Every structure is written in structure tokens, then in C-alpha cells.
Amino acid sequence: MELTGLSFLGSRRGAANNTSFHGVNPQTGEALAPAYYSASLAEVDSAVELASEAFASFSQSSGKARAAFLRRAADGITTRQQELAGRAHLETALPMPRLLGEAGRTANQLRLFADLVEEGSWVQARIDPALPDRQPTPRPDIRSMLRPIGPVAVFGASNFPLAFSVAGGDTASALAAGCPVLVKAHPAHPGTSEIAADILTQAVAAEGLPPGVFTLLFDSGIEVGATLVRHPLVRAVTFTGSLRGGRALMDMAAARPDPIPCFTEMSSGNPVFILPSALRSDPAKLASALFGSFTLGAGQFCTKPGIVLVPGASGDQAFLDALRTLVQSAPPATLLTDGIANTYARATETRSREIPLAASSPLPETSSPCHAQTKIFTVCVEEFLSNPQLTQEIFGPNTLLVHCDQPSDILRAARSMEGHLTATIFGDDQDLANHRELIHLLEQKAGRIIFNAFPTGVEVTHAMVHGGPYPATSDPRFTSVGSMAIYRFARPVCFQGFPNELLPPELQNENPLRIARLLDGQPEKAAV
């Protein structure tokens, strides 16, 4: 398609004005056509009004109808995956195979939620029938189910231009729940965002849904996002990005006259605990796998292993040597934006003044402002425990090895940790069994505990938890990946004493949708 640079406001497009910006090719530093125009605050306001109007009917649409819409969007992603990945490659420098894979994942996420809401049991229908003969007073008929929360503001993420952006997991799960979505495009990949929005807008029209179901707003700054978070008709917010940005949105949402849920996924060191047994067989292979994980996507994954606890003293020499060799011969990484690259250079520079730099890849010979060196740092556990700066994530291709001389050091380090998305343990089964206390501790620190695999792979399934205690996310009771992500956008509503035919179908006696329900607390698919 020909890119226009204009926001999507229902079936209209935004206006071209004098506040424009461009996508930038991180490989070359060149600005990419066309110019993108920041939405005006009047446009934001009218988009939210439209979303709120659309909510009236969209919230009452059937799971079947929403599934058809999500599948149409998924088909659009699949059909245009080369176009999406090609533009994303220009704007992010992420490799084409990765971006094509991400397009596939994006389509699959939409299909996962389509299946979920078409089947329908996700609403957690509960029926407690009337007990007219109960003494001293009869019990009325009480039924409840989850209903959508209202228009949702979604912030596109820089590091997943497809799967965590315009048509990504947040959008898919909010739409599946029955919530209109207003996306604030990430300014680092506006063209990719425009193509994805075109696909979603066409799906909205083709399914005959009200145009306010989907909005895309461009902005080079923070005004549009802040206006969305503060808008009285917006009912929830999602964001994936920096701790500073996420916390600012949390504070904004909490300071509203009517605070709203704000799901931010922010900062995670994803600690990896390498037990002695893990280094006995093939330390070079483990080093190579770690290297692959912390440099994946140029180290720009939320689940990048940024803190690695290794046995100290002599046990890890072969592992360290192998890792050093890999880092020293790594090609220059290309980060998503010059802002990210600058921050990375500054943060690694600061860290290398505080603790030993164990290895670094060669200085890039090119002059692109987005190029970066791969680095590993080492520190002893005492220094790690005494310097909270060291637990702060440095976004980019680096990791920190923490040497634990005593077996008890591992527990001390774990106990000192804040929240993370993941925590990983490497070792044999016996070693794991000897570390039950570590497992129990890590349960309190992370959303996902992994045995013998690196955390960068995040499966989109029913059991996945991509969440964790602060500062990993704003709210550890929810996940942003996997089918449970839909629960961020729904709230229970109870109907008491209603005539059967006026209840939502999910709660009617006959169970016309054949969903799983709880009848007096017991699972039951039969009619009441």
C-alpha cells in the first residue's frame, strides 16, 4: 500500500499538519518516507468518543462475531506478511526471518483469541440457582460472568513491531474481550504501524463493526499518549517499554479522578541460576546458548537474561572462556533507535567503570548511530548484593555474570531480588531437587520459572505467564502473553433474579453456547 502518514480515526483518516516525524533506518541513519503527522488533541478526543460509542454495540457482540473479525485480521496479516516484515526491517533493522516469524506469531495470537472467544467458556459463567425454600429467607437466583471493561489504550512497543504493537497481543486480547482499542503507534516504526492499522480497519469494515472499534494515533512525543491515559472514557491502558515510561503511565492512571487499570510491562533482569551440575557436562554448549539468548534481537527482548549467577572460583573457567570468545568475535549489533543506542552506550560505559568488563565485541567500523558493542560484565556476589544499580536492566546485547562462591550465595542473591518476568535454573534433576527453597523464593520473584532453557522463548499458549512482580510489570496478577491476557480487559457482572430470556446467552438456563460453567461452584456443561 502507499503509506500516507495519517492516523486512523474510525473510518476517517487524521489530518496532515505541521508536526511531523519520520521513521529512520537504523542501519544507515536515513529518514524514511513518508512524513508522519502527530494526531491533534481534538482528533484524540473524537477517536475516544467514537470508541466509546462503538463499545455500546461491540460489548454486546457475540464471541462468534468477534472471532470472525479477529480471523479476518489474522488473514490480513498473513496475506501481507512480506509487506509488513519488509517495512519493519527498514524501520527496525531486525532480520527478515525474525520479522516473518513475528508476523506469523501475530496472526496466530489473533487466531488464538478468536478460538477462545468463539468457544466462549473464558467468561467464567457462574450460576447459583434460587433456593426458594431456604430458611430463614429464600435465596434469589444469582448468576455472573465476565463483561468487557471499555475502550483500551494500547501503546505499541519498540522491540516487537508486529507482535507487541498495532495488531499485537494487547490489541488482540482487548478486542477479543469486546473492548474497542486505541493504539498509540510507536514512533520508531510508523510505516509498519500504518500497514497493520490498514489491515485492522479493513477487517472492521468487512465485518460490519462500528468504525470506533479500532483507532491508530501517531505522535512523535508524549502528548497523545498522556491524553489517552487521562481521558475519562478510556477504561484501561497497556504498555511495554522502559521502567521510566511505564511508571509515568502508572502514576498518571492512578492519579485520575477515577483511577483505571494500567498494565505496564517494564524492566526485568531475568536472572539465570547456573547450578554446579549444569557446568559438568558441556560448559561450552551452555555458554553458546546463553550468548544466543542475550544477543537475540540485539539483546532487545523483555526476557533477555541480564543477570547470570554462576558457581565461583574454579568451576566455571571453561564456561567463561567460551563465552568470552563468542563475545569477542560478535559482529556489531544494530539497535532499534539512536536513542536506545545512546542509552546503551552510556549505561555500559558507566557499568564498566564500576565493575570488570569481562569481554566486549570489537568497536564497530561503521558510523551508524545505532550500532552497539556486545558486552559481558562480571562481579562477585558481595558486590552484587551491595550495589542495587547492578540489578537494573541495560536494554541491549549485554549480560552480567555474578560469581557465587558459596552454595548459600545463590539464596542470598535470590532473596535480594525485585520482581522479574522470568527466573531460570540450570542443573540436573537432583540439583534442582536440592534447591526447593530456591524454587519457592523464585515463585515470589517471577511470573515464570524455567528449568534448563533460556527465557527468551515465550510461547503463546493457555498456561503462559508473561508477567511478574514490580518492576517487571505494574500488576503481577496478569499476563500480557497467552490466552489469559484477555482477563486484563474484563470484569465480573452479576445478574440477580433476571428472567431467563433477558440474561446474556452465557447465563441462560439452556446453556445455548454449550460453555463450561460453574453451577453452585461445580463445573457443569449441562442445562440448569
Place this chain on the structure above:
Amino acid sequence: MELTGLSFLGSRRGAANNTSFHGVNPQTGEALAPAYYSASLAEVDSAVELASEAFASFSQSSGKARAAFLRRAADGITTRQQELAGRAHLETALPMPRLLGEAGRTANQLRLFADLVEEGSWVQARIDPALPDRQPTPRPDIRSMLRPIGPVAVFGASNFPLAFSVAGGDTASALAAGCPVLVKAHPAHPGTSEIAADILTQAVAAEGLPPGVFTLLFDSGIEVGATLVRHPLVRAVTFTGSLRGGRALMDMAAARPDPIPCFTEMSSGNPVFILPSALRSDPAKLASALFGSFTLGAGQFCTKPGIVLVPGASGDQAFLDALRTLVQSAPPATLLTDGIANTYARATETRSREIPLAASSPLPETSSPCHAQTKIFTVCVEEFLSNPQLTQEIFGPNTLLVHCDQPSDILRAARSMEGHLTATIFGDDQDLANHRELIHLLEQKAGRIIFNAFPTGVEVTHAMVHGGPYPATSDPRFTSVGSMAIYRFARPVCFQGFPNELLPPELQNENPLRIARLLDGQPEKAAV
């Protein structure tokens, strides 16, 4: 038991110091012995440390073990219900039959959660088995379930000295989830709180649980509560009370370095929509039922119907006349504290200067500072829509009748409303069917929608939702009554690639607990 006035800090008791207060008999204004001593901040800190230590083992206890503990506490409530209700009657002036009923409800809540966690399916176990042959990469084994969130600070409520206080629904659901509880006693019923804490502490000891599982802290002021909410080891907060108090706690929890969930149940007008068909048969009966509902417990219910929309013009004369007669002959109400009575007198006084007072009960002849007059106000819908003050709850025996002349007035009024715990519609089935848009609107405004019954009855069941959008509560995605209340205190944790025997029993292949689980998203009780 002989009351001592001392806080419960695990197996120890707090110190007597020079900051003491007394319970007060609202009937007479007399101070009740003994003196109660505010916990020192050092005591608060050591109680939280103890709770955090207890969490390590309590969070790993079986549902069976927690059920035994909750049942023992329930038995204690039942055995000592006369003692509890007797003291509560002295401290609150609520009638004995109501308090004995509340003691029964309190015990039943504990038993409901015992049954829930003994059965065990509440943890929402999900298993996505490994797919070793998946292309291009194998899928690992992924399993998740809910785990307890950590120590919870519970604020006792003034209006339910048993069921929403020390051993009330918040405490029961947090303990059931595996979270130690630190209760800040409401200063209006310290003796009742001490007896309930004695029962819980004995149950903790009898079941061999770590003493930090339960704490009771007295305080006449706000220091102890604020210290709890800000304490780094406290992981969630619950509160039932005023909008001002609840919002202050929300803001405090959101301003922490690591914000935590704060469940406050605050202010609700519980609008009642009386459709014309409801007044056709027996308007006097409806008036009597309304009167009974808004004066129940001296109008101090969270679910008191405080806004009643009635057909205007001529349709409601008989209804209004009957209501006026009831109000004019109502005996003086006795409110819980002189503070509540003062606020009530001021607020009704202000309101009667703004809009017509339709009826009032006689001035009480006694001099108790807690006595109050029952009042009803009337207003036309235009005035109601133009004056946001009128939607503010006045805690106590009063309600506001809003006259709707046009059928469309009802929708306009509904649209203008903020969040409420409940919304009620009275009418016949046909009338309800003609008001689908109203039902859909109310879904967005309330946690529970009731047909042809007043909202003051709140059943403790699996489908109950006692929640709603702000300002009714801080978070509309949760309920504080019914078995779903447990979900406030749990978060999902994912285990990837774990050996079967190191998984929690809920996630092991054999399904040793025989709980309902999701296998690849499908309900399944069988082994994997």
C-alpha cells in the same frame, strides 16, 4: 474472655503504652472498658516481619491444611457467637438478632473458603504439554497455577463488626489463598475485634501454623494503617469504608516505590429504577420494602439504595404517600459512632437546603450523640443531572427520590452515573424487556444488577459480585464477597520444563488432588 486492650503480634501481645482509646456505647455515649492501646510502629514492623516469615511456609501449605485452619476458626466463631454479638451490640448498637446472624455469616464465609481450597480447583491449573516434534522448534512443557501474593493488610470495617472485620470475608479469603493477614482493627469495635482475634490466634496455634499467619493491631488514629500500606513486605491491602479514606489508601499504595494492589470498597448510591409497571399493583408494599432496605442497619449498608428513580407526575402518588408515612413514624436511628452521626446530620442538613426534604422522622428526644433522623429527599431529573453533589452517598438512614417524567429520563440518568456496587430495576418482565438498553448501560455502571429485589441482601455464593467501577471500588475486576474474593490475593506463576515431582501437586501429571484443570485449554480432570 477478659479483654486486655492489647494487639496480637503472632504468639505475643502488644505492649500497654500511653496512647489509649476506648470503645463507646452509641446508645449512651459511655466509654466501655478496657482501654485499648495503639500499636507502636516498632510493633507494626515486627508484626509484618513475622508475617513475611510465616508466608514462606504458609504459602506452601496444602489446601487441606488451610481448610482445617479456617474450619477451626469458624467453629470458634460459632461457639463464641453470643460473646461476640454481645460485645458488638455494646460497641455498635446494632440489634442482637442482626449480630447473631452476622456471626453465622462470618462462620459460613470461613467454611465456604475452607471448602473452596480443600477442593482445590480454584487455582486454575493449566497444562500445555511439551510438543517435542513441533517445527521449526519443539514446544517446551508449560504449566501454570495461582499462587498466594504475600502478606495482606486488612482494615476492619465499622458497619459489619464481624463479617467485614477481623475474621470477616477479607481475612477469610486472604488466609484461604495462603496469605498471612495483618488486621488493623476498626477503633469503633475494639472489644469485638479482640475476641475475634483470640479465636483466630487460637486456631493458628492449634493447627501448628507459624504465629505470623495472623496479626491484630489496634490504633485510634491512622499511623498504624499507613505504616502497613507503605511497608515493603506488605503485598496487598483491603479496606471497606468512606471514599475519602479509601482513596487515601489507594493513593498511598500507588505511590509506593513498588505499587501494590489496594482493594477499597467505598461509596455507592445503589440506584433503583422503578419502572411504571412496578407501581401498578401494590405501591404501598413497594414503599414498605424500600423503607426497610434503606433503613436496614440504620442505613449503614454499603448496598443501601440511596438513589431511587421513580416515574414522575401522577404515577407515584400512592407510593410516595406510603413512604412518607413510614418515614414520619420511624423511631430514632442509632448510628455507629458520634463521628458518623455528626457527618450524617451535616450532610442531610446541607442537602435539605439544596432540594426538598419530602419527609423526616421526628427529632429524637434523647441526648445520645449517635441518634439520627430518617429522611427522604425528592428532586426532578433535571436538577439531579445538573448537581453532581446529589449522587454522593450519605451514609445513614436516608434516600433520594428522583422523578423521571419522560421514559428517556431514565436512560439519561443512568448514563450520567458513576460506578456503583449495585443497580436495581423494578417492573414486570415486559417492562424489563423494553429496557434492554438500560440493562446494557447498567452493566457498565455496577457490579450487580438486580431485578425486583432490593440490593441490601448480599448472598455469599460463588456467583456473587460485590464490586463495581470507581468510586464504588478501587478495582472493578474483583469482588469482596463470595468465593471469587480469593482471586484478589493470588497471581499466576508458570513452571516451564520442570521435572514432574518438583511441580506443585496441582500441576503434576497424575493430578493427585483430582482438581479441574485446563489441558491445552480444554477442561480435563484426568491425568496427563
